[in-house]
Amino acid sequence: MIIRMALIGNGTLYSPFTIDLPSFSGVITNETTGRAFVDVPASDVSPDVAAFVAAYPTVDLTTPLPVPFPQSLANAWAEFLARRYDLGTAKWHPVVF
Amino acid sequence: MKVTSYAVARPAYYDRNASSVIQTDLAVYAPHTATVRVTYTVAAGKKMFIETSSTLLQNSTAPTVAGLATSIVRLQNVALQFTDPIRSDTLTSAVLTTIYDKSLTGQTTLYAGEQALLITANSSTGGTVTHLCAFKATLFDA
Numbered sequence: 167m168i169i170r171m172a173l174i175g176n177g178t179l180y181s182p183f184t185i186d187l188p189s190f191s192g193v194i195t196n197e198t199t200g201r202a203f204v205d206v207p208a209s210d211v212s213p214d215v216a217a218f219v220a221a222y223p224t225v226d227l228t229t230p231l232p233v234p235f236p237q238s239l240a241n242a243w244a245e246f247l248a249r250r251y252d253l254g255t256a257k258w259h260p261v262v263f
Numbered sequence: 264m265k266v267t268s269y270a271v272a273r274p275a276y277y278d279r280n281a282s283s284v285i286q287t288d289l290a291v292y293a294p295h296t297a298t299v300r301v302t303y304t305v306a307a308g309k310k311m312f313i314e315t316s317s318t319l320l321q322n323s324t325a326p327t328v329a330g331l332a333t334s335i336v337r338l339q340n341v342a343l344q345f346t347d348p349i350r351s352d353t354l355t356s357a358v359l360t361t362i363y364d365k366s367l368t369g370q371t372t373l374y375a376g377e378q379a380l381l382i383t384a385n386s387s388t389g390g391t392v393t394h395l396c397a398f399k400a401t402l403f404d405a
Contacts, residue, residue: 177296179333182382188304191286195298252307253341253376 167208167216168192170224172263173200186260188251196227201263203227212246214239219262235262276312279404284311287397288381291323294330297384300396304378310405311373313338317366318351319395322358326390329356333384334394336367341376356390364395375405 173195175183183195185204192205211219218239222231244259251257288300305311318334333352339345348371351363373379381396 175297175299177298179297179335179382179384182297182299182384184299184302184380187302188378189302191288191301193288193298193300195295197296250306251304251376257376 167206167211167219168203169206169211169215169219169262170227171202171204171206172261173197173202186258188247188258194227199228201227210247210250212243215243215246215262231263276310276403277401281401281403284400284402285397286379286381287395288383289393289395289397291391291393292383292385293391294326294385294387294389295383296386297382299380299382301381302378303380303400305373305375305402307375308405309375309402311377311379311400311402313369313371313373313379313398313400315366315368316349316398317364317395318349318397319362319364319393320351320353321362321393322353322355323391323393325356325358326387328388329354329390330386330388331384332387332392332394333382334396335380335382335384336396336398337380337382338371338373339378339380340374345380353392356387373400 171185173183175181177183190204195202247258286301316336335347335350337347349367353363383394
């Protein structure tokens with residue numbers, strides 16, 4: 167599913183702009199606003215995050231969300247990904263932005 | 264007397280719940296800093312063979328000032344150490360006359376937690392470049 171996410175990294179070849187997710191594709195960025203549209207596998211999106219994305223649709227890479235992505239939801243998504251990939255501690259901390 | 268063999272042959276990797284993973288990023292981009300377009304992470308209990316990968320660059324519209332444009336397939340371990348086994352680069356402003364393409368075939372292994380990334384960058388001023396990065400892999404039970 168397409169989600170508008172926060173960019174991390176600094177845009178160099180050693181630390182390119184990226185999304186804090188284990189798997190994604192189709193990245194379209196706005197380096198100025200630090201946002202990107204990203205195609206995230208549905209299996210990597212927890213139901214509560216999917217509900218948040220559906221409740222606050224985004225149409226561009228500039229307009230801020232009407233409400234910030236809740237920290238509790240961010241923590242829950244990180245734990246969901248840690249369980250799904252089973253690679254130890256929560257490695258990814260994605261933020262809908 | 265019952266004879267039991269303990270040397271049971273393990274199925275080949277392609278018979279261990281294998282599936283194909285194909286990731287491609289093909290687009291015309293304006294100048295931009297280095298950006299990861301695709302990431303694929305190998306989950307626990309799995310391994311992945313990268314069997315073929317390719318990159319391509321072609322100027323679509325001429326830049327005012329040509330900078331380095333690049334398409335990269337990057338492999339990265341859990342410590343974020345990486346290697347770029349294949350990349351295409353151009354510094355020219357010539358349009359459409361030359362395609363800078365490369366491809367690689369082999370069987371590079373990625374272990375659990377390791378990643379394959381597709382990255383693009385273009386430091387030109389103005390103009391657009393067609394970037395292609397892609398890989399085909401087989402994911403299977405470790």
